[in-house]
Amino acid sequence: MADITSEGPSEHLGATGHSPVAAADDRPSSLVDLIGYIELFYFAYRDFTCDPDAILAQYGFGRAHHRVLHFVHRIPGLKVAELLDILKITKQSLARVLKQLVDEGFIIQKAGNEDRRERRLYLSAKGARLNDKLTQIQAKRIEGALANLGPGADALARNFLFGMITEKNRPQVETLIKGQRADTSEAAPDCNT
């Protein structure tokens, strides 16, 4: 069966027992020591998204609808083009879910004041209610995760996640997080690059 099982140096993850997944020491770590993150990130994101998914399914919606609701709530009056820049999907993909949300009265479109070609997006009261439900359940999970980690965990967790974002995209996300309209001109067009 050959040497299928092991490649690379030892993959001990340095658990000392008092902490579920990580030790408190900071030995210089080889890259393979970081494998656990790949799994943690995968499982964490999966569970993080499954709560809203369950609610959305009751409305006949999916994850894509959630994203639209979320960012429209975050930046009321968002233009379609801006939303495309944030989500980095094609307008055809967006149109499919946006049309549903508009048709069913969760999102309201209004022509721009200065440029009437623009369709400014707003949540209806109905849309805001649904988005609130989704936000609440996700916020509770985050709160729970932070609760057991001493002070300073909040800042550190945010900065860790921020650091996971491709450098080129960080300015866009940074302004977005402040609830501002992002200048997306420098952000990565495809994946990394």
Added chain:
Amino acid sequence: MADITSEGPSEHLGATGHSPVAAADDRPSSLVDLIGYIELFYFAYRDFTCDPDAILAQYGFGRAHHRVLHFVHRIPGLKVAELLDILKITKQSLARVLKQLVDEGFIIQKAGNEDRRERRLYLSAKGARLNDKLTQIQAKRIEGALANLGPGADALARNFLFGMITEKNRPQVETLIKGQRADTSEAAPDCNT
């Protein structure tokens, strides 16, 4: 246009300027203060997965193939049933990608010694090489994210992600992360529950 724009109390995120996305203080935060996490998590995971996606595309593979490679590498001799318990997808979904990986020689199947119905899964040298490439690129991103966050960040980030996982699933993930075979009997079957 009614009051579409604002619901809930003020959504300031407490950025003080010296840190890109988070302040160092620990005021009691309302749930809406955690909205930034929803975005950070979304963007971070998107960028985290896009690096491997680009490599996988060169092989005609997708994200689903990556997961199989990853966990088979992690637990050589993994049974199909165990993999299904980890990924929580149907065997039909798994079969589609697993068949490709086996047919193209990235994964080797071997009947179990005691129970010859079992198909034990192993990476071939070719599979190990591909998986290594994927691990390397993701590990580098993680390393970069941790690099700017003083000592203790590693343990804290791991514990934060761990805390984001649904409680019922944590024992499974914990043993998985130690590179052991997980007892999945208690894990959440669907989403949360």
Added chain:
DNA sequence: GACGTTATGTCAGCCATGTTGACTTATTGG
């Protein structure tokens, strides 16, 4: 040895959400 259970594989089809390419419509601004 027959039989029920288990592990795995497979066929067929559906859904959600991403993609590309081509084209229309309304509006803007020079």
Added chain:
DNA sequence: CCAATAAGTCAACATGGCTGACATAACGTC
């Protein structure tokens, strides 16, 4: 008037979830 822009739309395709039904081989028990 006309080119450029914002948005919408149609058609077709890929990936990766899902369900239901059924096949095969091996195990274990009576």
